[in-house]
Amino acid sequence: MGFSNLKFSQGKGNIPILSLKYSIFELIITPAYKMSQPISIKDIARKFKCAPSTISRALNDHPAINIETRKTIQEYATRIGYQKNTLSLSLLNKQSKTLGVILPTMAHFHESSMVEGMEKILQPAGYLLNICVTNESHALERAYMDRLVANRVDAICISLSQETYDKKRHDHIDHAISRALPLIFMDRFYHAQNLDQVITDDYQGAFLATEHLIQMGCRRIAHLHGPKGITVSQQRFQGYQDCLRKYELPLLPELIAYVSFSAESAVEATITLLDHHPDGIFGVNDEVCFGAMKVIREKNIRIPDDIALVGFDDIPLAQFAYPPLSSVSRQSRKIGEETAQLFLAKINGQQENKQISLEPQFIVRESSRKRIF
Amino acid sequence: MGFSNLKFSQGKGNIPILSLKYSIFELIITPAYKMSQPISIKDIARKFKCAPSTISRALNDHPAINIETRKTIQEYATRIGYQKNTLSLSLLNKQSKTLGVILPTMAHFHESSMVEGMEKILQPAGYLLNICVTNESHALERAYMDRLVANRVDAICISLSQETYDKKRHDHIDHAISRALPLIFMDRFYHAQNLDQVITDDYQGAFLATEHLIQMGCRRIAHLHGPKGITVSQQRFQGYQDCLRKYELPLLPELIAYVSFSAESAVEATITLLDHHPDGIFGVNDEVCFGAMKVIREKNIRIPDDIALVGFDDIPLAQFAYPPLSSVSRQSRKIGEETAQLFLAKINGQQENKQISLEPQFIVRESSRKRIF
DNA sequence: AAAACGAATGCAAACGTTTGCATAATTTTT
DNA sequence: AAAAATTATGCAAACGTTTGCATTCGTTTT
Numbered sequence: 001m002g003f004s005n006l007k008f009s010q011g012k013g014n015i016p017i018l019s020l021k022y023s024i025f026e027l028i029i030t031p032a033y034k035m036s037q038p039i040s041i042k043d044i045a046r047k048f049k050c051a052p053s054t055i056s057r058a059l060n061d062h063p064a065i066n067i068e069t070r071k072t073i074q075e076y077a078t079r080i081g082y083q084k085n086t087l088s089l090s091l092l093n094k095q096s097k098t099l100g101v102i103l104p105t106m107a108h109f110h111e112s113s114m115v116e117g118m119e120k121i122l123q124p125a126g127y128l129l130n131i132c133v134t135n136e137s138h139a140l141e142r143a144y145m146d147r148l149v150a151n152r153v154d155a156i157c158i159s160l161s162q163e164t165y166d167k168k169r170h171d172h173i174d175h176a177i178s179r180a181l182p183l184i185f186m187d188r189f190y191h192a193q194n195l196d197q198v199i200t201d202d203y204q205g206a207f208l209a210t211e212h213l214i215q216m217g218c219r220r221i222a223h224l225h226g227p228k229g230i231t232v233s234q235q236r237f238q239g240y241q242d243c244l245r246k247y248e249l250p251l252l253p254e255l256i257a258y259v260s261f262s263a264e265s266a267v268e269a270t271i272t273l274l275d276h277h278p279d280g281i282f283g284v285n286d287e288v289c290f291g292a293m294k295v296i297r298e299k300n301i302r303i304p305d306d307i308a309l310v311g312f313d314d315i316p317l318a319q320f321a322y323p324p325l326s327s328v329s330r331q332s333r334k335i336g337e338e339t340a341q342l343f344l345a346k347i348n349g350q351q352e353n354k355q356i357s358l359e360p361q362f363i364v365r366e367s368s369r370k371r372i373f
Numbered sequence: 374m375g376f377s378n379l380k381f382s383q384g385k386g387n388i389p390i391l392s393l394k395y396s397i398f399e400l401i402i403t404p405a406y407k408m409s410q411p412i413s414i415k416d417i418a419r420k421f422k423c424a425p426s427t428i429s430r431a432l433n434d435h436p437a438i439n440i441e442t443r444k445t446i447q448e449y450a451t452r453i454g455y456q457k458n459t460l461s462l463s464l465l466n467k468q469s470k471t472l473g474v475i476l477p478t479m480a481h482f483h484e485s486s487m488v489e490g491m492e493k494i495l496q497p498a499g500y501l502l503n504i505c506v507t508n509e510s511h512a513l514e515r516a517y518m519d520r521l522v523a524n525r526v527d528a529i530c531i532s533l534s535q536e537t538y539d540k541k542r543h544d545h546i547d548h549a550i551s552r553a554l555p556l557i558f559m560d561r562f563y564h565a566q567n568l569d570q571v572i573t574d575d576y577q578g579a580f581l582a583t584e585h586l587i588q589m590g591c592r593r594i595a596h597l598h599g600p601k602g603i604t605v606s607q608q609r610f611q612g613y614q615d616c617l618r619k620y621e622l623p624l625l626p627e628l629i630a631y632v633s634f635s636a637e638s639a640v641e642a643t644i645t646l647l648d649h650h651p652d653g654i655f656g657v658n659d660e661v662c663f664g665a666m667k668v669i670r671e672k673n674i675r676i677p678d679d680i681a682l683v684g685f686d687d688i689p690l691a692q693f694a695y696p697p698l699s700s701v702s703r704q705s706r707k708i709g710e711e712t713a714q715l716f717l718a719k720i721n722g723q724q725e726n727k728q729i730s731l732e733p734q735f736i737v738r739e740s741s742r743k744r745i746f
Numbered sequence: 747a748a749a750a751c752g753a754a755t756g757c758a759a760a761c762g763t764t765t766g767c768a769t770a771a772t773t774t775t776t
Numbered sequence: 777a778a779a780a781a782t783t784a785t786g787c788a789a790a791c792g793t794t795t796g797c798a799t800t801c802g803t804t805t806t
Binding site for chain 2: 036037038081083084085086087088090091094096098105106107108109111112113115116119123126128129130131132133135140143144146147148149150151152175178179180262263264287290291293294297316317319320321322324
């Protein structure tokens with residue numbers, strides 16, 4: 001055995017001249033990259049009449065393999081269009097180089113920006129993203145969770161669905177935590193346990209926004225409140241509420257209207273709000289403010305002189321609203337980047353869990369800049 | 374051998390009573406779901422002192438396994454938190470139940486809606502999505518393509534990057550096509566070959582938009598032209614051009630301004646356009662029109678009386694622009710759904726390639742509804 | 747000339763699961 | 777009572793790749 005299997009011509013040492021000719025010959029006869037089954041290391045080994053391990057080492061530039069043999073095999077592999085099967089590697093190494101990302105929705109600037117941020121960091125590190133949209137459904141969240149675990153993703157980054165909050169059913173979450181599987185909460189808080197979380201300080205952002213309206217002279221500040229039960233909504237309401245208290249303004253229930261996150265949903269809410277004559281509106285996000293502004297314009301109420309508006313998220317179109325919309329930027333992209341970096345730190349052995357809270361930034365535009373100042 | 378390994382008590386036949394006790398015992402001693410290594414079928418086999426194949430069949434409810442043994446094993450597996458390792462299955466069955474999705478960008482309504490559409494169809498079918506954002510870079514597109522192939526995704530759905538068009542380097546595409554790997558072009562055309570493609574008829578949409586402006590009395594219709602080289606830009610320009618020709622209006626080069634897809638980029642472009650006194654503007658997308666409208670408003674030019682505007686995409690905020698923006702809807706979500714369905718048809722043996730072109734829908738709003746009519 | 751060494755390669759196990767076939771024990775049929 | 781059928785289970789290979797160890801030459805050292 002040993003060399004006996006190799007049909008190399010014996011130049012000096014074991015120069016694989018014959019093999020080179022052989023490979024070219026094969027290439028012409030059967031253009032293997034057109035075959036339906038992908039080429040494996042075993043296939044290449046068969047052509048060269050050697051062991052798969054030799055091919056594996058050659059392709060990985062292992063110094064134990066003769067330098068010329070290595071080159072020949074590498075050249076043949078690229079020419080034939082060989083592509084390593086990562087699945088087998090994942091199985092062997094117990095890491096799939098893939099992250100699971102579970103999001104309640106995708107069709108908003110905030111979520112898709114987070115994903116872009118994650119990709120920016122993780123692509124260079126060789127990671128792929130499995131993105132799952134739960135549509136705020138608890139059942140889907142569960143199903144996706146199981147599937148990702150079954151797929152042995154290296155970690156799961158999750159922004160909890162509204163239903164999971166509503167129903168308070170987090171057994172699937174607890175279950176995942178009890179495994180070794182790294183779990184990072186993005187954008188929406190889980191609960192105050194010592195977990196990995198990356199969020200923006202919605203409370204502070206809401207406080208800033210409300211404070212600004214007060215400083216602009218508003219005394220009857222309405223709030224377009226997001227869906228109940230969602231932490232984002234609650235945090236922003238809390239910031240609004242606490243700011244009013246700090247400035248000794250009353251919290252008037254008639255100035256709170258509930259909306260979903262869409263501009264559409266804000267239309268009716270704003271109409272009822274206007275009956276109570278607010279002089280400022282703080283919206284749970286920018287879309288909602290677009291809806292409110294449309295209603296206000298149609299009633300010929302002036303912005304910001306009669307009613308000042310402030311939104312949240314600072315979507316790219318905010319500055320193109322009429323008038324340009326003041327907003328709180330929560331650096332969506334950066335949430336994604338920080339999440340990705342937290343993950344990388346974790347697999348590099350960082351033990352302690354980390355809570356990262358990004359500072360929101362308030363951006364003043366015409367919708368709240370009263371001319372009297 | 375045979376039964377000899379099984380330590381079942383001999384009730385009548387082989388009722389695994391002893392095993393049941395054994396499993397509960399084990400559960401109490403070592404809560405396996407807290408172990409760092411996930412539990413495998415082999416682990417369970419060891420507990421029950423039987424072959425892995427028996428466990429596998431039991432978990433899959435194979436009738437050859439004794440019904441009581443089956444139940445016992447299933448119960449134990451769920452209690453212990455066993456999760457099937459899909460990687461090994463993918464390797465064995467040569468299908469990963471995962472799709473690769475390559476997109477030039479993510480932070481726009483159009484792209485993220487497409488993804489949502491795909492998920493809607495593919496989640497029930499048990500598929501996961503690997504989403505890759507190229508940021509319009511050719512190099513990244515290549516890298517992602519290789520990675521997805523290495524991961525043995527069952528198909529790749531791709532919306533080509535601008536650079537791939539610019540550089541005309543599609544060897545990576547051709548390479549993928551030459552494999553058996555199903556490749557579906559989403560949203561952006563490849564070239565006229567007989568491939569699988571799902572797009573909207575941008576040409577027709579642009580034609581409709583332009584025709585509408587003409588019917589509203591516009592004679593000097595400007596165009597905010599998308600980035601050169603991108604098919605979407607070209608198709609929309611072509612529709613605009615051909616419509617002008619049909620109505621015997623001249624194509625005036627001074628009324629064409631180039632923009633990227635952002636509102637920001639439209640500001641300067643619109644300023645220069647206004648020097649040439651257009652009475653209508655057709656924008657390559659809605660964002661661009663938001664930019665244009667801001668400029669126009671600031672110059673105290675009336676919309677639509679002095680200048681009528683029409684956009685493209687019908688983003689959710691279009692109807693909340695001031696004034697509400699007329700637009701061409703290209704049913705982003707449906708592109709995703711159709712792509713997903715095309716894929717499902719393909720793996721179910723549909724041979725012929727298919728080109729699906731979705732009808733755009735024109736939506737009239739105030740931005741183009743001249744009051745003289 | 748024998749022994750030690752170095753270079754190049756092969757062997758086999760491992761990752762987790764499935765599945766056709768073989769095997770053993772029990773029951774039914776002749 | 778022997779043969780056949782039925783039931784329940786085990787064996788081993790397969791998917792594609794890596795890797796520690798063994799093997800086989802050829803070369804250098806004693």
